[in-house]
Structure formats: structure tokens, C-alpha cells
Amino acid sequence: MIGRRRFLGAAAGSLALAACEAPSAVSHIEGGFTGVDVERGHALRDGSLAGKAPDETRRTRVLIAGGGVAGLAAARALRLGGVEDFVLFELEDEPGGNSRGTAVQGLPCPMGAHYLPVPGDDAPEVQDLLEELGLRRRVAGRWEYDERHLCHSPQERLFFQGEWQEGLLPVQGVPARSFEQYRRFDERVDALRRRERFTIPMARSTPGPEQLALDAQTFDAWLTAQGLDDPHLRWYLDYCCRDDYGAGSGEVSAWAGIHYFASRHGFHAPGHAADDSEEREAVLTWPEGNGWLSRKLATPLGPERLQAGQVVTRIAQTRAGVELDAFDVRQRKLVRWQAERCIVALPVFVAGRVVQSPPEFLRRTAAALRHAPWLVANVHLSAPLADRPGAAPSWDNVLYGTRGLGYVDAGHQRLDPTPRETVISWYRPLGPSRHDAGIDGRRLLLDRAWTFWRDELLAELSVAHPDLPRLATRMQLTRYGHAMAIPSPGLLAQLDGGQKGVREGRLAFAHADWSGYSIFEEAFSRGHWAGAAVAGLRPEA
Structure with missing residues (x-):
């Protein structure tokens, strides 16, 4: 039986070798960088405009x-x-x-953030905005959201051990020990939520002593101290940190790692009843994010x-x-x-x-403050991707163990189910993590040609979609040197x-x-x- 690491490495190596021996395999894909003019920011950094008279x-x-x-x-x-x-x-x-949003071959897609969780009562300013925009209204004494703007099902899936599964927490074929640690982490988060108030926005609460203690250590250190060392749980939590903060669980504080769950809908281990409503778990999204x-x-x-x-x-x-x-x-x-x-x-x-x-x-x-660099790549596909066995194509599609965070299908919100061309958006955090140890992500973004990122994207996603290189026609890549603050x-x-x-x-x-x-x-x-x-x-x- 071939292991996951060897499987991923073999697939990536095969595609890279194919591209090297036959450049025509990817030469039809047009592309380049867009959305951010790095020279403008660097003019400020380098002082070339300093002292200029108005x-x-x-x-x-x-x-x-x-x-x-x-x-x-x-x-x-x-x-x-x-x-x-x-x-x-x-x-x-x-x-x-x-x-911001953009379009590739006339199809709208996100240039960065691609969704907004339905806000809780600690964020009345955001709730008021959504009401102003007609996205939420009071019906029979309760708030309802316009379903056209809520993410359609299926929402997310994970490519794990050669097939797709529903949700992002690995569950198919994992040992009983993993489920036991999922449950224990669930209990830890729930206990902290009961003792301390975690809010979004964070300024609506005052951190208590437990939150400050969490802030003083890395998330990895806290997990280790709790005896939570299951590799599948640790992969998922590291993924969540890279998704929200651009850096791995060994770089962000334990407060940040817990806040990710405690400030929203918590963490729900498989088989444990959720204590939050479906509305709170919903997200609003649009083709252009x-x-x-x-x-x-x-x-x-x-x-x-x-x-x-x-x-x-x-x-x-x-x-x-x-x-x-x-x-x-x-x-x-x-x-x-x-x-x-x-x-x-x-x-x-x-x-x-x-x-x-x-x-x-x-x-x-x-x-x-430290900031994490990011790359967002929007890829136009001439037709839908062929799929591996398992869960159906979703809005958010994540591959286990990869450097990137998977891809979002910008056409997922279409009401017409007819198969057609679409755009997928691939997210690649370049902040410090075990995936990019010792790498200066900001310098890498600045120095590498767009084709470098094209090849990494194709190698990574072709594990689940071997037909991706053939269907891709154009890539538009956006570089963010300082995309987001890292909660160290x-x-x-x-x-x-x-x-x-x-x-x-x-x-x-x-x-x-x-x-x-x-x-x-x-x-x-x-x-x-x-x-x-x-x-x-x-x-x-």
C-alpha cells in the first residue's frame, strides 16, 4: 500500500517532470500577476517620495x-x-x-477574502450593514437571511486517503484514538467558552486571566501540554490557523487558536450534538467573494x-x-x-x-506586529473538473497535507446546475509554518515568476484532479506581501x-x-x- 506522503510526492514529481519534458502540457495556460502594484508600496518603504514638496x-x-x-x-x-x-x-x-473581487475571462471571482460568517450579536455594526444591504430582515420576530447569499450546499469537503469526504475534519479511516482526541479538544474549547468571553469583535470583551495565559504560549505548546497530539487533529488545527491567520499553529498564540472556535460556533467532535443554531454556522458568500x-x-x-x-x-x-x-x-x-x-x-x-x-x-x-504574506490564484477552467470518489463537489475543497489551503469554486452559487466553465480560487499562505520552515515568503512572492506558482498549484491540485492542467486556460495571481497580522x-x-x-x-x-x-x-x-x-x-x- 502506498502511503499518503509518497502518493503526494509521486503525483507532484510526475507533473513537474511532465512539465519539464513537455512544456506544451502547460504552455497554453496564460497568466500573470494582477491586483497589487508592489512598486507603490515600495516607493513609500524606500523613501523615494520623502521630502518632496507639494x-x-x-x-x-x-x-x-x-x-x-x-x-x-x-x-x-x-x-x-x-x-x-x-x-x-x-x-x-x-x-x-x-x-476585493475581480474577473477571469468574464467570470467573477475573489481576489482575497471570499466569505463572511453570519455575524453574532456582538457585531451589531456588521448586522446593521447586512440589513441595509437587504441581506437580512426580521420575519415573525426573528432575523432571516436571504438564502440566495448564503453558501449553498454542499459547503466543504476534504480530499483524504485518495477520496473526498464531507467536512474538513478527517473522519474516514482514522483510528479510534483520533475521535477520542477530537472529543477532548471539543470539551476543552467548551469549558473555556463557559469560563471566559470570546467575542468578535474582540474589543467587546475584556480578556480574563485564562485568556492572557493562553496568549503567553503558542497553540502547539498548549496542545502538547493538554496531551492532544493526534496527527489528524493537529493537521486540522494547523490548517485552521493558516486559514485565518496565515501562519501555523506553532507560530500563533494559544489564545488565537482557541478564539478561532470559541468566538463563533465552537468545535464539534463527530457524534457530539452541536449546541449552536444552523444560522450561526452559515456563511454569506458571492462569486467575487x-x-x-x-x-x-x-x-x-x-x-x-x-x-x-x-x-x-x-x-x-x-x-x-x-x-x-x-x-x-x-x-x-x-x-x-x-x-x-x-x-x-x-x-x-x-x-x-x-x-x-x-x-x-x-x-x-x-x-x-508580524504580517503573513499570501498568494491568491484564480484559475479559469474551460469545463468542470473530473472528480474522485466520495463527497460531491463543494464550495470549499481542501486537500489534506498540502501547502495550499485548497480551492473555492467561484461558480458554486449559480442557481443553474448546467455544467459549464468556471473559476477556482486557490489560496496559498506564506507565513511561517512547518510547510515553509526557514523560507522568506515575502521575498519568494517578489522574486518568483508567476509560472513558479502555476506549477506549484497544478502539482498540488492535480493529485485530486489529474485533468486540471488540460482544462486550465488562464491564471490571475495576486500577491499580498503583508496580507494579515499574525496573532503571535x-x-x-x-x-x-x-x-x-x-x-x-x-x-x-x-x-x-x-x-x-x-x-x-x-x-x-x-x-x-x-x-x-x-x-x-x-x-x-
Whole structure:
């Protein structure tokens, strides 16, 4: 019998050898990098725009630096508060940050984040947004979500031991010891949820002593101390950490590893009854992923208030208010903007560079935070993939033991079941993990040609889909050098529990980095709080 490791290695080696001996096997696949202009960010890093005199000066009431989810949420909150005189500055050509969408051969697909879990009552700001967009409404005294936007079944499956199984936790052919450890981890998470409050957004609760103790150690160390060493359980938990945080379970804190489950629907071992409703386990998704939400947030702003292609080089508080210098990459000129206040919705490490005389808490946090690089590859297929035995094709399709996190089918939400062309989105985290030990993922992203990633993708997914190279026609790859903050041990204490309002004088800071990890709910809530505060509204407690 051939082992899993030998099976994966043989398949990858065979495909690589075939590509080497017969380049025509993949030469028909067009592709390249898209979505992120690395030169813009590097111009700020290298200081090539530093000290440049402004070509003109303009004025507005409020400035928003950063057009990711936090910046867009801040703009919405300003408008809700009656403030229309503001300008938002976005580095790339479209706003949304990690929550942007794109299209390949005319088919919409995500450029980053691809779903939003149905939010709980700790995230009323996100709930209000979904109600505003018509995604949820009250019927007969209870909230209902528009089923067209909920992920259709089947939702997820795992390629394990040569066939597909439902769900992502390995269950088929695993020993009784694995199930026993699944149950024990279930009990540990449930006990922690009963003793401590884990919330999304995290600022809605204050970490207790047990959470701070979890924060002081790695997730791997905590699991080992609990006697949880089953390889299938450890693979699954490592996968979850890489999926949400971009780094492995040996790099993130035990608090982060537990929070992944305890703040949402818990962890449910096979055979144990779930104590959460089906609604809480549901996710909202769209062919273009969370790009659907970002575009809904950006559309009301218009080109005057949404300034894309802007490199923010300086933010300074003055006696009269705030100044912001932004280099317009199209017009090749530097504009100095003056305003009463500024919402800094930039990643913390960028804010630390551009804010003049940065406050101590900003310097300290910028020095403490690490960010995980990511690659997202969207692959156009001329026809549906042939399938291996087992569970039916799903929205999320994961292969056991691989470097990548599997792929999402962007066409899964179509109501017409007729087989046709589609796009699959492959996610490859490059933060520190056992899969990439000793590798500088950021440098690898920058130095390798797109064909390097094409070959890794094809080798990995062809184990389950041997016809993938033949059906693929085009790949569009997006590189994120600093995709998301890594919740390393000690970070929760460093962030003072992720305090709700981060302000300094006329500056309000809003970004998921201030929570220590990157998800839509954290970014949106922090942007909303900052915008509401600047507009004079009183955010919900």
C-alpha cells in the first residue's frame, strides 16, 4: 500500500517532470500577476517620495487614509452621521484591501477574502450593514437571511486517503484514538467558552486571566501540554490557523487558536450534538467573494471622495488641524490635504512610517506586529473538473497535507446546475509554518515568476484532479506581501486586549491590525467606531 506522503510526492514529481519534458502540457495556460502594484508600496518603504514638496494644497473636513474594509466602514459611518465633506485615499486602483473581487475571462471571482460568517450579536455594526444591504430582515420576530447569499450546499469537503469526504475534519479511516482526541479538544474549547468571553469583535470583551495565559504560549505548546497530539487533529488545527491567520499553529498564540472556535460556533467532535443554531454556522458568500461587500460600500462615495492610486506619504497634526500628503500615481504630483481630523485606516506598520511624531502606542504596536504574506490564484477552467470518489463537489475543497489551503469554486452559487466553465480560487499562505520552515515568503512572492506558482498549484491540485492542467486556460495571481497580522504569543497583552477606540489628538486609528488578526468583522467594526466618533456619534457600547 502506498502511503499518503509518497502518493503526494509521486503525483507532484510526475507533473513537474511532465512539465519539464513537455512544456506544451502547460504552455497554453496564460497568466500573470494582477491586483497589487508592489512598486507603490515600495516607493513609500524606500523613501523615494520623502521630502518632496507639494504641487498643490486642497482642503476638506475629514481625511481617511486607507481604502480597505476599515476605511470604507469609516466613510459609511461619516455619511450616517451627516458628514459628507471627506476624502478617502486608496493605494491601489480599487478599494477593498484584502476584500476585493475581480474577473477571469468574464467570470467573477475573489481576489482575497471570499466569505463572511453570519455575524453574532456582538457585531451589531456588521448586522446593521447586512440589513441595509437587504441581506437580512426580521420575519415573525426573528432575523432571516436571504438564502440566495448564503453558501449553498454542499459547503466543504476534504480530499483524504485518495477520496473526498464531507467536512474538513478527517473522519474516514482514522483510528479510534483520533475521535477520542477530537472529543477532548471539543470539551476543552467548551469549558473555556463557559469560563471566559470570546467575542468578535474582540474589543467587546475584556480578556480574563485564562485568556492572557493562553496568549503567553503558542497553540502547539498548549496542545502538547493538554496531551492532544493526534496527527489528524493537529493537521486540522494547523490548517485552521493558516486559514485565518496565515501562519501555523506553532507560530500563533494559544489564545488565537482557541478564539478561532470559541468566538463563533465552537468545535464539534463527530457524534457530539452541536449546541449552536444552523444560522450561526452559515456563511454569506458571492462569486467575487467579499468584493461584493466592498463595492457596495464604495459605490456611494463617487470619484471625488474616493481617490484611488494614492500613496500617502505623510500625516501630521498641526495647530490648525491635520495635514496629509498623497502622491497621485496617475498625475505624478504630490497634493497636500488639510482637514480638521484624519482617520488612519492603514496597516499599523504603514501608519508607523507616515504618521509624523507617532505616539508611543503606535511605535510599540508597529514593532510588535508580524504580517503573513499570501498568494491568491484564480484559475479559469474551460469545463468542470473530473472528480474522485466520495463527497460531491463543494464550495470549499481542501486537500489534506498540502501547502495550499485548497480551492473555492467561484461558480458554486449559480442557481443553474448546467455544467459549464468556471473559476477556482486557490489560496496559498506564506507565513511561517512547518510547510515553509526557514523560507522568506515575502521575498519568494517578489522574486518568483508567476509560472513558479502555476506549477506549484497544478502539482498540488492535480493529485485530486489529474485533468486540471488540460482544462486550465488562464491564471490571475495576486500577491499580498503583508496580507494579515499574525496573532503571535504575547500580542493580546501588547494590544491591551484590543481596546475599542485607538485615538491620538485629531487622529483616529482604524484597522484590523489593532485587533491582532484580520477578518472582515474586526476591520469593519473598528472603521465604524472611528467614523462614528469623528462624526460625533456615540458608538454602541
